[in-house]
Amino acid sequence: MEVKKVPQDQSSTYANNSKAVYATSESGEYSVVTSSGWEAEELVTKQALNEFERQACAAYELVKKGQKSPLYYHMYAQRMDLMVLAQSVGWFQWRVKRHMNPGVFAKLSANKLNQYSEALGISVEQLVTLPKLNLEEVKHEQ
Known part of the structure; x- marks a missing residue:
C-alpha cells in the first residue's frame, strides 16, 4: 500500500490511538506510517x-x-x-x-x-x- 493510501478512518476500536503499518513511499521504499484505523478492520x-x-x-x-x-x-x-x-x-x-x-x-x-x-x-x-x-x-x- 502506498503511504498516501494508508487508511485514516478514526476507528473507535483504536481508542484514539494509532497503529504502525508498512507502506511504500513514492521512491518504492518501505516505511512505517501511522494509521488511525480502517473502516473494514x-x-x-x-x-x-x-x-x-x-x-x-x-x-x-x-x-x-x-x-x-x-x-x-x-x-x-x-x-x-x-x-x-x-x-x-x-x-x-x-x-x-x-x-x-x-x-x-x-x-x-x-x-x-x-x-x-x-x-x-x-x-x-x-x-x-x-x-x-x-x-x-x-x-x-x-
Whole structure:
C-alpha cells in the first residue's frame, strides 16, 4: 500500500490511538506510517468482539446449569478460546477441555488454578466463581 493510501478512518476500536503499518513511499521504499484505523478492520473487530460476548453469555448459562465449570465462562469472558487458553497454560487442549467439567474442575490443585488465573488475568477467587450478570442487559448492549 502506498503511504498516501494508508487508511485514516478514526476507528473507535483504536481508542484514539494509532497503529504502525508498512507502506511504500513514492521512491518504492518501505516505511512505517501511522494509521488511525480502517473502516473494514473496525467492522471485523466489532464482529469478533460481539461473537466473544455471545459465547460468554452461552457459557454463562451452561455454568449456571452445572453443565460446565466456571473456567468455561472465564475463557470466553477473557476473549480466549480452547486453543489460546491451552497454549497460555502450556497444556494439551484435551486436558483443558477436561477441566471444563465441573467435577474435574472442583478437584484441581491450587497450582493448576494459579496457572489458569495467571493465564486469564484474574484471581483464583474470581476463577472458581461465576460473577453475577444480568444477561438481558449484556444482550441489549450488543
